Amino acid sequence: MTPTRLEQALTAIQAAPEDESARLAFFAALADSEVLLLLTGEADGDRIEPELLETDDARFVMIFDREERLADFTGAPAPFAALSGRALAGMLSGAGLGLALNPGSDADAILLGAEELGWLAETLAPAPDQGSAMPQNLHAPDLPQAVVAALDARLARAAGLAQAAWLAGVTWADGSTGHLLAITGAPEAAQPALARAISEAVLFSGQDLRVDVGFFASRDPFIGRLERVALRFDLPEPESVERAAHAAPGSDPDKPPILR
Numbered sequence: 001m002t003p004t005r006l007e008q009a010l011t012a013i014q015a016a017p018e019d020e021s022a023r024l025a026f027f028a029a030l031a032d033s034e035v036l037l038l039l040t041g042e043a044d045g046d047r048i049e050p051e052l053l054e055t056d057d058a059r060f061v062m063i064f065d066r067e068e069r070l071a072d073f074t075g076a077p078a079p080f081a082a083l084s085g086r087a088l089a090g091m092l093s094g095a096g097l098g099l100a101l102n103p104g105s106d107a108d109a110i111l112l113g114a115e116e117l118g119w120l121a122e123t124l125a126p127a128p129d130q131g132s133a134m135p136q137n138l139h140a141p142d143l144p145q146a147v148v149a150a151l152d153a154r155l156a157r158a159a160g161l162a163q164a165a166w167l168a169g170v171t172w173a174d175g176s177t178g179h180l181l182a183i184t185g186a187p188e189a190a191q192p193a194l195a196r197a198i199s200e201a202v203l204f205s206g207q208d209l210r211v212d213v214g215f216f217a218s219r220d221p222f223i224g225r226l227e228r229v230a231l232r233f234d235l236p237e238p239e240s241v242e243r244a245a246h247a248a249p250g251s252d253p254d255k256p257p258i259l260r
Helices: 005-015 020-032 067-074 085-092 114-124 145-156 188-203 221-227
Strands: 034-038 052-054 059-064 080-084 098-101 110-112 137-139 164-171 177-184 211-216 231-234
Touching (some): 005 110, 020 085, 020 114, 020 188, 034 067, 034 085, 059 067, 059 085, 080 085, 085 114, 098 114, 114 188, 145 188, 145 231, 164 221, 188 211
Antiparallel strands (some): 034 059, 034 080, 098 110, 137 164
16 A cells, blocks of 8 residues: 555654654645544534543544544544544644544554644644735746755645746845745636645745745746746646545535534
């Protein structure tokens, strides 16, 4: 069975628990992944009650990255909510609960405390600042390869939300420098999610960098300027096979369930 992105990130952080880049990569994978939250009973509308794992000094909700692991842990059919790690972090923020990933598994388990979950929720919560400006100068991008790879991976997961993107180094009117990711073919409704995804990719890279995101029509003259110096990313076409909807609440990250 091919390891999921979350499993790969978990293996990396277990191998090097003090490695900050591995830690950030794990939190990024957790935020983007769908997990299964074990419940005490069936959901009551949009309200759920997680099953808790209690220790002497902390309480943890229990999540699983595969249905097989959840079934192995419970030994019988059990209610769960399928939701993104992003929605889960927001739902648990301030509740004083930690998170147990794959409890009962020898190799693929980890405990995260309430403070770590609070950090993740705070990190994911702010929306990128909005503004309107055009750079004075453009040049080839000069970002660490790890950051370019992270941007590429985020754009690859945005299939169907845009057509292409160009990454260039820029100098702004106030003399400040940074990078611009110009995206074409993105409908207005998809733009906030795309901007947030790019912002998070840079943040979780662990680099202190400025990468602004701009949205342009594919025939905008500015794209012609970018083509001469920028690195281009072509977004994949969306898959034609429709995914089956989950019966459990929480599959829509914009409408997370509510704790009972």
